[in-house]
Amino acid sequence: MTQRCGFVAIVGRPNVGKSTLMNRILGQKISITSRRPQTTRHQVTGIKTEGETQFIYVDTPGIHRQTKDRNKAINRFMNQAATQALRDVDCVVFLIDRMRWTREDDVVLDKLTHVQAPVVLALNKVDWLEDKTELLPWLEQLQKKREFAAILPISAKHGTNVPELEAEIAKYLPEGVHHFPDDQITDRSQRFLVAELVREKVMRQLGDELPYQMTVEIEEFRDEGRIVHISALMLVERPGQKKILIGEKGDRIKKVGREARLEMEKALDAKVMLNLWVKVKRGWSDDERALKSLGYDHDKR
Numbered sequence: 001m002t003q004r005c006g007f008v009a010i011v012g013r014p015n016v017g018k019s020t021l022m023n024r025i026l027g028q029k030i031s032i033t034s035r036r037p038q039t040t041r042h043q044v045t046g047i048k049t050e051g052e053t054q055f056i057y058v059d060t061p062g063i064h065r066q067t068k069d070r071n072k073a074i075n076r077f078m079n080q081a082a083t084q085a086l087r088d089v090d091c092v093v094f095l096i097d098r099m100r101w102t103r104e105d106d107v108v109l110d111k112l113t114h115v116q117a118p119v120v121l122a123l124n125k126v127d128w129l130e131d132k133t134e135l136l137p138w139l140e141q142l143q144k145k146r147e148f149a150a151i152l153p154i155s156a157k158h159g160t161n162v163p164e165l166e167a168e169i170a171k172y173l174p175e176g177v178h179h180f181p182d183d184q185i186t187d188r189s190q191r192f193l194v195a196e197l198v199r200e201k202v203m204r205q206l207g208d209e210l211p212y213q214m215t216v217e218i219e220e221f222r223d224e225g226r227i228v229h230i231s232a233l234m235l236v237e238r239p240g241q242k243k244i245l246i247g248e249k250g251d252r253i254k255k256v257g258r259e260a261r262l263e264m265e266k267a268l269d270a271k272v273m274l275n276l277w278v279k280v281k282r283g284w285s286d287d288e289r290a291l292k293s294l295g296y297d298h299d300k301r
């Protein structure tokens, strides 16, 4: 039988559930998620091979408006990473949050203007939809916004209609040999995945201010077979943030470390010895060179 293979970009404004959707489709956690907007900062590839068909999903950072407090080099980087993912794809999944259309959804729509590939619109989080009778008129309104290959209400969290979404996407994958071995699930390194797990635990545990100003650098990743030794450096912008991250008597950082380690052990199927450090590096998130050295420049396909 002929093989099929294609790229599928998952785009949308921050927090609509893009990473949750990709993980649900893959049946495995590859991309980190949290209740906070701007959790994903890079393109993250998730590969799913079913028989002769290979889907190469690209999860992307939430496309956002660069307002006064979100106008740093890192914001530009994130928006670029999302926009670049739209190039040369075979299908786009545009995710929105139920019936909430915001100005940022318009920004996403705008980025799709010149996209030739079919765009499937998915309304996520329908498990939270209060009044389902409003859905039909809303779908009609959405159809006027642009041409969509299909519009589907889904729940990424519970899996509702996700197989139907995948079947829709499959229609648009062209014939071609598989880009990746059939058992490969991502093209991201283990180093990247463990750094992301640390960031996720911080995003999930800390207050509003800090997470956007924290990044993680893996200083050591030494695989000794049954035990993997990992040293992760968390970089923040200000001494006050370092204090918050460490917490009273170090209890915050210990909790982050414990949760991250447990997930790393699952992901790597090995025992993990994890060391976490916090360092202040002023201005890293608005400094192109610093960002580059921290790995914020590898998103070009």
Ligand SMILES: Nc1nc2c(ncn2[C@@H]2O[C@H](COP(=O)(O)OP(=O)(O)OP(=O)(O)O)[C@@H](O)[C@H]2O)c(=O)[nH]1
Binding pocket: 012, 013, 014, 015, 016, 017, 018, 019, 020, 021, 032, 033, 034, 035, 036, 037, 038, 039, 040, 041, 060, 061, 062, 063, 124, 125, 126, 127, 128, 154, 155, 156, 157, 158
């Ligand atoms: N109730 C409900 N919650 C969901 C659903 N999908 C995602 N969520 C929640 O929405 C929040 C954001 O999910 P993410 O997957 O991190 O969203 P994202 O679009 O990747 O966000 P960014 O990476 O910040 O752009 C998390 O708390 C998810 O658990 C859903 O179908 N139903």
Ligand SMILES: [Mg+2]
Binding pocket: 018, 019, 020, 031, 032, 033, 039, 040, 060, 061, 062
């Ligand atoms: Mg995400």
